[in-house]
Amino acid sequence: MGCTSLPSFIQMSSATHSSFSEKLRNPQKKSQIVIPTTTRETHTTISWSFSSQCKALHKSVPLAASLAILLWSTPAHAGFMSGISGIEAIPGPQLPQIDFLKQLNEENQKKYAENDERIKSSPLMKELLEKSKLNKEKNRKEIENKYCIRGAEWGVGDCSTAGMSPDEREKFIAMLKQKAGEE
Structure with missing residues (x-):
């Protein structure tokens, strides 16, 4: 991936801009970049190659974006359907009733109730x-x-x-x- 343009958040003076356009033509040549600091009189000079600047920029932008998302994200909520009851609240379809199984179940329940009562009263x-x-x-x-x-x-x-x-x-x-x- 070549570094053809700089992001808009890097502000350059006209001298620095010409230095960058020269670097685009000749990326192996080292240059000096003057970056203004907080006071008007002092300037910081950084000397490095343009290709290392591109590599650093390509590595730092995703890191900065990740940190921004991590630090400024809103707290997690129950989801976009948090007010809606889940699928378990919807009744399922009515299954066909088999008379034989229904009668067998009723007889077994009656036997269980009689046995429980007999055991409790023993x-x-x-x-x-x-x-x-x-x-x-x-x-x-x-x-x-x-x-x-x-x-x-x-x-x-x-x-x-x-x-x-x-x-x-x-x-x-x-x-x-x-x-x-x-x-």
């Missing part, structure tokens, strides 16, 4: 449910006692021993452990 299931409730309460108490003892030892929580003397603290922790059945 004496064994009632006994197991009662044991489960009792175990749940017992386990809750054990966990509560364990955390109370730990809080007393560490001096935090509801069972904190922060304001007690060392003797009172030891007696309180021993009483909690006895109550919990650890000693």
